[in-house]
Amino acid sequence: xxxxxxxxxxxxxxxxxxxxxxxxxxxxxxxxxxxxxxxxxxxxxxxxxxxxxxxxxxxxxxxxxxxxxxxxxxxxxxxxxxxxxxxxxxxxxxxxxxxxxxxxxx
Amino acid sequence: xxxxxxxxxxxxxxxxxxxxxxxxxxxxxxxxxxxxxxxxxxxxxxxxxxxxxxxxxxxxxxxxxxxxxxxxxxxxxxxxxxxxxxxxxxxxxxxxxxxxxxxxxxxxxxxxxxxxxxxxxxxxxxxxxxxxxxxxxxxxxxxxxxxxxxxxxxxxxxxxxxxxxxxxxxxxxxxxxxxxxxxxxxxxxxxxxxxxxxxxxxxxxxxxxxxxxxxxxxxxxxxxxxxxxxxxxxxxxxxxxxxxxxxxxxxxxxxxxx
Numbered sequence: 001x002x003x004x005x006x007x008x009x010x011x012x013x014x015x016x017x018x019x020x021x022x023x024x025x026x027x028x029x030x031x032x033x034x035x036x037x038x039x040x041x042x043x044x045x046x047x048x049x050x051x052x053x054x055x056x057x058x059x060x061x062x063x064x065x066x067x068x069x070x071x072x073x074x075x076x077x078x079x080x081x082x083x084x085x086x087x088x089x090x091x092x093x094x095x096x097x098x099x100x101x102x103x104x105x106x
Numbered sequence: 107x108x109x110x111x112x113x114x115x116x117x118x119x120x121x122x123x124x125x126x127x128x129x130x131x132x133x134x135x136x137x138x139x140x141x142x143x144x145x146x147x148x149x150x151x152x153x154x155x156x157x158x159x160x161x162x163x164x165x166x167x168x169x170x171x172x173x174x175x176x177x178x179x180x181x182x183x184x185x186x187x188x189x190x191x192x193x194x195x196x197x198x199x200x201x202x203x204x205x206x207x208x209x210x211x212x213x214x215x216x217x218x219x220x221x222x223x224x225x226x227x228x229x230x231x232x233x234x235x236x237x238x239x240x241x242x243x244x245x246x247x248x249x250x251x252x253x254x255x256x257x258x259x260x261x262x263x264x265x266x267x268x269x270x271x272x273x274x275x276x277x278x279x280x281x282x283x284x285x286x287x288x289x290x291x292x293x294x295x296x297x298x299x300x301x302x303x304x305x306x307x308x309x310x311x312x313x314x315x316x317x318x319x320x321x322x323x324x325x326x327x328x329x330x331x332x333x334x335x336x337x338x339x340x341x342x343x344x345x346x347x348x349x350x351x352x353x354x355x356x357x358x359x360x361x362x363x364x
Contacts, residue, residue, distance in 0.1 A: 069314065
């Protein structure tokens with residue numbers, strides 16, 4: 001089970017630029033490393049990250065094998081209305097984690 | 107390759123500049139001081155410090171029943187924030203019952219085996235690192251005090267001997283880098299004084315959390331020395347000596363290091 005940490009300001013003023021930070025546990029195995037018997041360790045990475053703000057996509061990132069383990073993502077968006085932020089990480093080996101956070105906009 | 111050449115150069119360099127003796131308390135520096143601003147920022151912010159992922163798992167494991175007794179750590183020790191405060195700053199310790207030195211990970215496994223009647227956790231396993239990260243976090247900011255236990259002095263002495271003894275194909279001792287040449291460069295990296303004030307720590311090179319023992323094994327292979335077995339008492343002696351050598355520094359666990 002992957003553990004995800006999300007930091008969203010719980011309250012914001014309408015029109016404010018808010019910073020959102022996420023951290024998720026993942027080995028991000030590149031697929032280029034050899035194991036003990038000389039054969040390649042299969043690639044196991046997060047391929048994509050999406051953030052929805054009340055079901056509207058506000059941020060998306062595509063990941064490559066060069067991204068470090070336990071990827072940390074920080075991005076900004078504008079606080080428009082109260083509601084729900086949905087974060088979804090998907091990747092190799094059917095990796096699929098979704099987390100949500102509430103935000104109050106005044 | 108560059109690293110190896112530099113090690114060889116360093117070996118020649120230090121042969122002419124050998125300084126006996128340890129770092130004076132007022133000169134002791136955490137490796138934090140020489141880290142890049144980016145790495146420092148990672149450690150300063152728990153949200154950006156990947157070790158937090160282990161800490162949260164450790165917090166959950168703390169109150170999870172285990173073993174034949176179905177007791178959790180919390181059943182005996184209560185709230186770790188109170189009972190474990192400052193504890194990691196006093197490990198490794200001399201343990202009178204076994205007559206040897208135990209570090210934090212071994213203490214956790216001792217509890218599992220004797221109190222919970224559970225199977226001990228494997229060295230460097232996610233669970234063991236998670237628990238030791240959670241316990242060590244409660245010592246953040248605590249001052250490291252050298253053990254005054256007379257029984258521990260023998261182990262500290264043995265550790266000091268190991269630290270100053272040359273070993274490996276490069277014929278280097280720990281002290282040649284960490285006592286005599288700290289602050290200087292080795293293949294683009296600053297040589298730290300080698301204080302264990304942040305373990306278990308997230309090492310960017312490892313892309314993972316790791317124990318002090320893992321770091322010591324890392325250094326040994328860097329010196330091209332034969333590794334002692336995972337449970338060798340040599341590591342215990344080195345660990346307890348390094349903690350006494352770091353006294354007066356503050357704990358940063360779980361730290362981030364390059």
